[in-house]
Amino acid sequence: MSFTPTFNSNLFDGMAIFVELINHGSFTKTAEASGHSTSYISKEINNLEARVGVRLLNRTTRKLSLTPEGQLYFQQCLQIVETAQQAQATLLGQQQEPIGKLKISCPVSLGLSKLQPILADYMTVYPKVKIELELNDRKVDLVAEGFDIAIRATQKLEDSSLISRCIMRSEAAVIASPDYLAKYGTPQIPEDLVAHKTISYSNIKQPNLWEFENADGKSSIVKVDSHILTNSSEMEIALCLAGKGITRMPCFNLHGEIEQGRLIELFPTYQKQQIEVYLVYPSRRNMSSKVRSFIDFVVEHISD
Structure with a gap:
């Protein structure tokens, strides 16, 4: 009917x-x-x-x-x-100026390393937009919680009715501190991780399953026994630097620790896990000027 x-x-x-x-x-x-x-x-x-x-x-x-x-x-x-x-x-033949509150969700490390300078420039160009930024590693419900845009980093974006736009690609490296490796030894192949202390990120579906691909393209999955499980990438890095375990981390969360020798990359001959960063928003239809201007601004200014 x-x-x-x-x-x-x-x-x-x-x-x-x-x-x-x-x-x-x-x-x-x-x-x-x-x-x-x-x-x-x-x-x-x-x-x-x-x-x-x-x-x-x-x-x-x-x-x-x-x-x-x-x-x-x-x-x-x-x-x-x-x-x-x-x-x-x-x-009226006018171009509407972006105005009003723009509510954004972004992972903590990504927000501090990539979004912060872009956001500062955006607010200079569009002073009438009021930003409400939630830095949190949890996956928010855009519609139910009233977010205009979410920034998400993932190996594979889940299917949904939301609109997504890839804005950046990065890689994930397996890392450990020199102190940890001196104390517990250096794993030579991923399967050696089962005998080591690992630090895993809890905001993914299967944090204890680490997938690898060798130089010949052969894939394997190692089931690690996470010594530490946390929902904060910042905490992962801090504990790894403190010698508390081995972790896997998107490179955009690092700030030169590998180049400085404070962290050592493991399994360099293996393919690095690919990580993509997306802008996610509810709909393309009737998109407000504040949302459209922010999307265009981020796409224009962000870089790998």
């Missing part, structure tokens, strides 16, 4: 005020920004909740917070409002 929506002339009433309220975080600030009174804004929100039939906000005397239904509704309203703003700018 097909669904035929009924005409509702009040469908968009209150959406813009609702978006402004969430962006400003209080009735008072929203009143100042919009030129309306707090009582008017409160009435609009009450009417909106009555029309959609669910509570959108939890209100206390000190702060506002979105209900789960409110969070989902806000993301949809935000896209509708931004699309309407873009349409208006187009009709």
Whole structure:
């Protein structure tokens, strides 16, 4: 049975005020920004909740917070409002300037080593964009958590409805400190790792399975007994430098430790594991100018 929506002339009433309220975080600030009174804004929100039939906000005397239904509704309203703003700018023959909050998720080490200088330059070029950056090695849910863009480093990106764009390629090296190798010996082939202390990254599906490919193209999988399992690449490097074990690390997370002799690369004749870095975002359709400008800026400025 097909669904035929009924005409509702009040469908968009209150959406813009609702978006402004969430962006400003209080009735008072929203009143100042919009030129309306707090009582008017409160009435609009009450009417909106009555029309959609669910509570959108939890209100206390000190702060506002979105209900789960409110969070989902806000993301949809935000896209509708931004699309309407873009349409208006187009009709006026103007190029919309990127503006508003841009929420980004990025792994810690990658953010500090690669994104930080790019982000600083981006904010200089686009001063009206407010950045909310979460540096965290966990895999976020873009839609449910309201992220505009996530940066992900992986050997193989999982299939999903999200849009992805590869922006950088790197390699992963197996490394150990000179002190560790002096104490426990140097493994000659990957299979020797079963007798060594290893440090593994827990944010991948099978952290204890390390895959290798020799110079002849023959693949093998070594099941290591991780002495340390962590979700932080920063911690992996620190513990490896301290001589606590052998780890495998994308080279973009390193800062010259191999060249300085502080870490030793193992199995140099084996093929290095390929790592790709992606920008991931919900949709190409109705993309806001702030998201498009950030994607274009990163692609233009990032390098291997």
